Amino acid sequence: MYQTWTFGHRVNTRIFLNTLLLLLIMLMFTPSTSLAEDATLTAEEVFLDVLINEQRKGTVIILRKDDRLFVGARDLQLWRLRLPNTNPLTFYGEDYYALDALAGLTFKFDPSTQMLALQVPPRLFEATFLNAQEINFSALSPPSPGGFINYRVSANHAKGLTNSTGMLDLVGFGGWGSAQTRILGLDLNKQARAIRLESTWTRDEPMQLTRLRFGDTISGASSWGGVVRFGGIQWATDFSLQPGFVTFPLPGISGEAALPSTVELYVDNLLRMRREVPSGPFSIQDLPVINGQGDAILVVRDIMGNEQVITQPFITSSRVLKQGLQDYSYELGFVRRNFGVDSNNYGRPMAVGTHRLGFTKHFTGEIHGELLGNQQSVGLGGVLLSPVAGVLAGSLAMSHSKKGIGGLLGLGFQRQSGSFSIGANTQLASQNFAKLGLQPEKIAPRHISQMIVKMASSVNGAFALNYTQQVFRELEEHRSISGTYARKVGSLGNLRASVTRYLNGEAKTILGLNFSMNLELGNRTNANINMSANKSHKNVNLQLNQRMPARGGFGYRLVPGLGDSDRREAEVSLQNGVGNYSLAAAQSQGQTAFRGSASGGVAFLGGSSFFSRSITDSFAVVQVPGYPNVGIYAENQLSTHTNAKGNALLTSLRPYQKNSVRIEQSDIPLDAQIDTLQLDAVPYFRSGLVLKFPVKRSRGALLSVVLDNGEPLPVGAQVEIINENILENELFPTGMRGEVYLTGLAMNNRLRAIWREQSCEFALPFPETTDPLPHLGTYICVGVEP
Structure with missing residues (x-):
């Protein structure tokens, strides 16, 4: 007896534990259902008028539970508020979020007016781009x-x-x-001849921004390589296939608005954009700026008249590609010789490739290679956009040819800020360096450098100072410095003064003065006076x-x-x-x-x-x-x-x-x-x-239709032109006195009238006429069926 009870007791305990475990598992996997049932039973629905930052949003359903207020997810999204990262309260299948879960939001509830006033900081709104x-x-x-x-x-x-x-x-x-072919004809000193300039087949792919050419064309440019005419095939990017496409990274500017506002964007004190923005953070991308440095000013003015000003400096350069953007050109063919003199003179075979890639919004890299029979060249280049130094550029290349192994180094910088700009570049090459565009018998210059400084003012005019140095191996060195000044002389014209000093050989100075004036004498007539000395x-x-x-x-x-x-x-x-x-x-x-x-x-x-x-x-x-x-x-x-x-x-x-x-x-x-x-x-x-x-031509006409009994065709009856070749004929409604206007008439027509499950037919000729709206008279519709 004791043993049997003990055995039974053990069995009941096991069943109890298994049942309890099953209930716990069910509870774990069905929390929302339980919460929904609890919320449905315990939450209180109230209809409240809502104000957000003193802007009326209408009447919405608010849940009140345990002295907390809950707002529906749909309403929060309608107000462009970000949903809090908390578990929602489910009420009849819809999610509600507690207002106190939105950090930084404050609210005031007035039971007497059933008004809920929310003060929401801009960061809680969804961003506007x-x-x-x-x-x-x-x-x-x-x-x-x-x-x-x-x-x-x-x-x-x-x-x-x-x-x-x-x-x-x-x-x-x-x-x-x-496909294009250009032919030049010459008759010089009674010697006539025809010269083929170029023949090219071109196929553009605007969506891919690429162009394929076969025939005569010009090779792509690089930071250090040469450019030549050649005959062959070229595959390259061409950004002009999408007008307005911007290849370089443009700056952006961001701000916040507590209330719906108007934003005005000024670039270098010029108004470039005016837009309306809702409450919350906003970001303006791809500002309409040009090369150089400057300031973007954003004026934010809300509906209450409050104003804030945001200033942000920027620097841009068209020499830098957008991040991830590629610019390339690949050529295979033969170098064209004596263009404009000979029709079919092609020389050395060539294979050339240039590829640029925007690695970041500040750096663009380049690789360029040339293969011309017994001459090979390869090099790297890069452009760095620095907010401090401006635009920095560099290139390094080496070549192999009959001359031997050669090298090239190029450095440069440019900085443009408002009305002032300065730039310099230098290129050093060894005696044996060879590249496309440089004839094999020619020797590369030892050193080429240039520096330029510009200042411009709408009041005082523009000044430019330029220094150039070219050091050749087989020719005399060239060094010069020049300055120019130009300004507008009221409404009279333009004044330009220049001075150039040659620093090598027999140093000499050249002075120049030029004044030009343009007078409009009529709609298409003008006089231009130019004085120089x-x-x-x-x-x-x-x-x-x-x-x-x-x-x-x-x-x-x-x-x-x-x-x-x-x-x-x-x-x-x-x-x-x-x-x-x-x-x-x-x-x-x-x-x-x-x-x-x-x-x-x-x-x-x-x-x-x-x-x-x-x-x-x-x-x-x-x-x-x-x-x-x-x-x-x-x-x-x-x-x-x-x-x-x-x-x-x-x-x-x-x-x-x-x-x-x-x-x-x-x-x-x-x-x-x-x-x-x-x-x-x-x-x-x-x-x-x-x-x-x-x-x-509509071939339309107005006519009157009567039935066998002399009565006019009923108002609303529909008339169609019978055409066996058309599945569904066009229907024309009948107006008062049986009048109907038809279009698409042929010279001879068969018409059918349909009304109240009845129909009749008649023939209608349509004579040629110059009358745009002819009236063809009265016609009898016979054989009414059923």
Whole structure:
């Protein structure tokens, strides 16, 4: 008996312990449910009017529990307050946070008015981030297949001889990129020849900021390497593919606002930005500043009139890349020789690479290498942005060639602060150093140094002092120091004085004085007077100009000889929609010369050809099919009109930017159906696209419809033009007296009227007419069904 009880007692204890452990585990994994149940049963709901920093926020639900106030997470987020890092109180599935968990927040509760006033420091609000630079990169319009030809011819006659030159620029483009060939024609001393300048295929990738070229182009630049023309392939970054893209790090400025405020940003005492900010901390990134050092001043003015001023110095340089940004150029091909003289003269094979990387916002590193047959060069470079010293730069390179092993060292610094700037750079090279652009038989200069100091003032003018030293191995050393001073002389003109002292060989000093004055004599006419003097002669130059109108017209230029100069010139110019033309005559020292020139272009796009002025940028063919003489506006400026077919050539579009193009509505007949009056063009560089405006003749007419019994078609009945080729025909409502207005009519039409589950049909001819709103008369709708 005793043993059985003992056994049973042991069994009950084990069950009890297991049950207790299970309950504890369940409690551990379900805390929120338990709290929710407790909060639902014990928390008190109150509706309170809330003020935050004396700004009314409306009426919200507040929980009161154990003499503590809890606010819903949604309301805190709506007020832009940061959620405290504490466990929330859950009430009917929503989280509430205690006000006393927000460190620094104070509140006052008035039971009599049911008002809750909160005083919140700015740091408890969510931060606001602003960008002072607006980047408006638009998606590119797909290029249409096409091309254009530019030409320029000129002739000169002097001393009984006539020489002429011509330039032909052939460009084709499409979705595959663009291809260009330039040809120079010469007829000198009755010896005519044609020279191919360059032939290049280019493909741009604006989203990747890269450009691929195949053909004739120019190698990329580095801090110490040379630049040459070559024929081959090049892959490089090109930041101009996204206009407005900033490559260097821009400074930022931060502040706090207890109340909604207006912030004004001043850079070097110039207002650059004005924005509204809510309560809390804010940060303005990418301040609109330029190279150099200065001060950014932020004026914060809240709605109560309180004002605070934040001043922050900055230093920037375009020579430094943003952190993580890469700038590179890789080339493979053959060095071009005698460019402009020979068409197909290529020399040494070359492989060149340049790569720059922004390691931090203060330091950018560079590596550059060159491989040219039996010549190899490699080097490193870097630019450091220092708030104290300014911009520090250095480069170190070495080479191997037939001359032997050579080396190069370059150092430089630049500091610009307000109206004062100073800079210096020096480059030392050994005798055997070789690089791209330096002919193999040439010897590198031993030492090249330059130092420049500039001071500028809007009141006192600008002063610059420059020292240059060049030490050659096979030539005489060159050393000089020069100073210039320039200032505006009231409203009269500009004065410039200069002095240059050569310090090597026979030291000599050159003094110069120049005064220029520009007088506006009319809308397009001005006179320019330039007086200069030095030790050897005095010269007075008077020039009278009339500029050509932008849309076409005449202009001229007259230069009478004055002072020691007997040079006289006269030139007349004409500009129209298809070219530019000029004739000029000059006389000096008893000799007379004549010159004439003409330039223009021909574009091929959209199945049409257009004569135009020389095309230097991008362009578009605007199509308003069937509507001649419609005004075409680019950026709200009247540019051209459509021809008899409704087409027009629009030139001078900005590549990789949005160009707003619209048509003049008043030039389109009333019976036209216009879906839009404006289209945006974002073209590739020196490429074209077709802008087709969705304008068509509505072919509309008004008619009256009656039924078999003579009654008019009921109001609200719908009429459709039966077209078996369209799944869903357009429906036209019927008005009073059975009148209905239809569009899209053909010469012969079959119409169906539908109303109250009834229908009937009738035939409608539509004769050609010049009336924009014709009335076709009354028609009987027969065969009413059911």
